[in-house]
Amino acid sequence: MKHVTLDDVAKEAGVSRATVSRVVNDYPHVSDHVRQQVQNCIDKLGYNPHLIARSLASKKTGNIGLVFPNSIHNFFTDPYYPRLTEGIAHACNENDYTLSLFIFHTEELEKKLIPRLTRGGLVDGIIVQATGIDDNILFKIKNGEVPFLVAGRPLNLPEANYIDVDxxxxxxxxxxxxxxxxxxxxxxxxxxxxxxxxxxxxxxxxxxxxxxxxxxxxxxxxxxxxxxxxxxxxxxxxxxxxxxxxxxxxxxxxxxxxxxxxxxxxxxxxxxxxxxxxxxxxxxxxxxxxxxxxxxPIRRFGVKAVDVLIDIIDNGSPPPRQVILGTExxxxxxxxxx
Amino acid sequence: MKHVTLDDVAKEAGVSRATVSRVVNDYPHVSDHVRQQVQNCIDKLGYNPHLIARSLASKKTGNIGLVFPNSIHNFFTDPYYPRLTEGIAHACNENDYTLSLFIFHTEELEKKLIPRLTRGGLVDGIIVQATGIDDNILFKIKNGEVPFLVAGRPLNLPEANYIDVDxxxxxxxxxxxxxxxxxxxxxxxxxxxxxxxxxxxxxxxxxxxxxxxxxxxxxxxxxxxxxxxxxxxxxxxxxxxxxxxxxxxxxxxxxxxxxxxxxxxxxxxxxxxxxxxxxxxxxxxxxxxxxxxxxxPIRRFGVKAVDVLIDIIDNGSPPPRQVILGTExxxxxxxxxx
DNA sequence: CACAAAACTGAAAGCGCTTCCAATACCCCA
DNA sequence: TGGGGTATTGGAAGCGCTTTCAGTTTTGTG
Incomplete structure (x- = not known):
């Protein structure tokens, strides 16, 4: 079964690729009549956009990276992290982002993955779990091209975007x-x-x-x-x-x-x-x-983190976003x- | 800071894009001399391959999706799942794959995400946590274009690839x-x-x-x-x-x-x-x-799961891979x- | 030393999509 | 009815990379 492309739909509907793209993305400047017709062809052929191709063309990956630094060694022992992860995953999906999980188990893995993460066009933004003051992972991420948000107040990078509870x-x-x-x-x-x-x-x-x-x-x-x-x-x-x-x-x-x-x-x-x-x-x-x-509010924490990060992705950073959630x-x- | 591309490196080194690509990917048919020279330029310019572009061209995403169906509602309550997730994430990274996490919290999310997951060219393969016999998520995934492996013996799809403990x-x-x-x-x-x-x-x-x-x-x-x-x-x-x-x-x-x-x-x-x-x-x-x-062996379970899935990705499926790990x-x- | 084979390199065609820009069709009001 | 404006559509140029194929150079052998 061959993958159905935008071209196939265009051919079927007798319109140009550009028009189909507009319909798929719900853009204006398409007459209702054509839109309906294209939509029919999409349904008929079972077309699904190729996300990778879209990423390349639009320069947005639709991916958010969640990073647990090497120094977090109790990822699964402490229920906190899974719960946070779940909240973040949920929020990502709700916002049409995909969550990529990076658990840096070793120094080498960290060294290998960070450049890829911060330069490879792999993710649009990064949420990184705060660590001890002696961990310099934030500096490495800061040097990349990708906006990031720290989960927890980062002691050694006070000007970073972060979210924390009070x-x-x-x-x-x-x-x-x-x-x-x-x-x-x-x-x-x-x-x-x-x-x-x-x-x-x-x-x-x-x-x-x-x-x-x-x-x-x-x-x-x-x-x-x-x-x-x-x-x-x-x-x-x-x-x-x-x-x-x-x-x-x-x-x-x-x-x-x-x-x-x-x-x-x-x-x-x-x-x-x-x-x-x-x-x-x-x-x-x-x-x-x-x-x-x-x-x-761990769950809400995750949701808010994603909200803020997406805002940064869409609108740029300054002034630093620093969000504090209440406790009970x-x-x-x-x-x-x- | 502009992203450095293959072209930039090629220009700098005075060779063609193809040659640089060969060096980056460690392919043969490049003389040691040229290889060294290109490598120097790569280092000098701080080039990192654009993973999305690579995916589009090579038709491999380098992504593995990990799916927790809607019916798994105790993802964070039971330490088992986080631990499994960790093992899988680790193994993915070791094998130069990225792990994308999909926790389907709701029916709607599941409906929205599955087509994207199984057709969007988003992932090369899927690991899906086994669920109850009445959950028909496996059938939906089976209809996609992406190979998958079930973590746990799937009661309602006995011919699927799966991995389980004894x-x-x-x-x-x-x-x-x-x-x-x-x-x-x-x-x-x-x-x-x-x-x-x-x-x-x-x-x-x-x-x-x-x-x-x-x-x-x-x-x-x-x-x-x-x-x-x-x-x-x-x-x-x-x-x-x-x-x-x-x-x-x-x-x-x-x-x-x-x-x-x-x-x-x-x-x-x-x-x-x-x-x-x-x-x-x-x-x-x-x-x-x-x-x-x-x-x-939860950790080993995750590692093995990734191994098997990658094997399926590289070499196709039949006969069904069904792996059973021992306990102690x-x-x-x-x-x-x- | 000649010639076939092997090794190396570059040109170019995509991968499937977005998006800019130009072209065309349509509308309104004078 | 004509002219300006607006809404709609298509053409085409990429996004950054891989990969095939053909051309060029080098190597090996009798």
Missing amino acids: NVSGAYNAVAHLIRVGRKKIGMISGPRNTSAGLDRLKGYRQALRERNYPIEDGLIVEGDFTELSGYHAANQLLKNQEVDAIFSASDTMAAGALRAVKDHSLSVPEDIALVGFDDLPPSRTAVPSLTTIRQ LVIRESCGSI | NVSGAYNAVAHLIRVGRKKIGMISGPRNTSAGLDRLKGYRQALRERNYPIEDGLIVEGDFTELSGYHAANQLLKNQEVDAIFSASDTMAAGALRAVKDHSLSVPEDIALVGFDDLPPSRTAVPSLTTIRQ LVIRESCGSI
Whole structure:
């Protein structure tokens, strides 16, 4: 079965290629009569435009690249990334874009793929997941010809286009809630301090304590890396060395680890330890006890990211687009007050 | 900054486009001297081939599409899919293919995207996640012009190319192990019976019981849908109505739910109930107690899938490629014997 | 040293589409 | 009815690359 081309349709309808193209793309300057007739031929022949050819001629690929840098090694461990990916994929498809996924597992792959991605005419725009401050992937992408948007505030490229949630106020609200329900000594399992999410959530924690005149003690803050295991270890450390009656974890995944640690210490949540997470991933709702947490609109995040990127693609960048989405405190059982 | 084209390089090097093309693609019939000289110009000008143009001329897109049908609604809930996606993405990149991700969230999206996918010259091949027997997406894809491979045995299109793990023998080994450690009444939380994974694992369970002359009772089999919650409910049902001393769950995620149910019944794993899962997802290793399970080589699955698909792309299909990968019993604490 | 064969190189024809520009058809109002 | 304007259509030039084919040079062999 031969591929039906624009030419075939034109011949069949007895018009020129240009006219068929106009009909296919829903452009003006075609009489209703001709348009109808061409449309009939399109349906009859089962014509589908050849997207590659279209790309070449129009200089638009209709592709968006989603990049997870080499330093994101827990792509599938943390439900956050898949969920984000899903949201972005959905939004792309809704907007007639195709999503190309690039997971850079190794340094070499990164080296090989970046030039292709940023120069090959492969994609119209790139969404790249923010990483640690020491990762210079953004600089490499910046040197390319393709507009890009960072998912998460990029610490080392503050002038970039990015989209993020309000981590500071989210964390602030989490801690403020713990204070509100009467907790006196609130520990924190923070994220990595070389990431903006880690830093900003820590900032919100400090801000809430300071405002209520709670002492801010270094010993109350233990750094994790957003994995369950790191949450477990961090909570253990907190429980061994400090008399905390509440823990704010910078992610739900780490909170799950913390919960496990609390149980290992024969303590219970929320009676002995109130626990608040961050993310509101699905497992948190069904956990026992269910987890109070800060909801990120991950799905909406993806949709918005695509919206903004498409806007940049269509209209150019400056001024830098920097979008911050709000969060929401979701109160469940783990903090002892409904 | 203007995009550097083949022509620019040709002009700079004082040769024809054809020659530059040969150098770029590492084709023979170019003298070492000219090749070196052209390569210098390429480096000097920072030339990168325009992939879209190449596609149009060579009739190969260098793209592989990964499709998650509408009926897969737990793409991000179940760590399995992200992990598979990651493996496939990696393998694609290793083989100089780009992965395009299609998550069909809605019927309409599916209707819109499939023609584009199967006719638009958008991808060279498709990997599509197997779904229930009542989903007719495979028939739609089959009608296209693009070769495809199903991830999982497709119940309703047995002649398709597919890759799967040996679910029957995996389940068999799981149950055989439970019998070996002395369990007498083994319940099963099965997967959906309209999927091959659900069916095959159930088959393995039955086979193991039958071989050891254990009775096969319908009441011992409760159907889940691979989610944690369904595992929880199924286990509750099993514990309420039956005096089981072991449960084989058709997935780790459901096993996690089952573990929760067991604890709710004030029973303990493995003392009262031995538990075996299927998948060997990362959380199972750190769970308490750690979960005995059947390891699927998800990563290798993805790599192999891409290998096979590329082979089909390059060499055509018949005979149908049907690849089955082995599984491995991973013994941990949850079945009471190390 | 001659000649066939092999190796190398360039010209040119597309791949299927968009889009600019010129050409034609149509309309309105004086 | 004629002239200016507008709406519609077709012609043709690319987009940047691959690939075939023919022409040219080099090599190998008797």
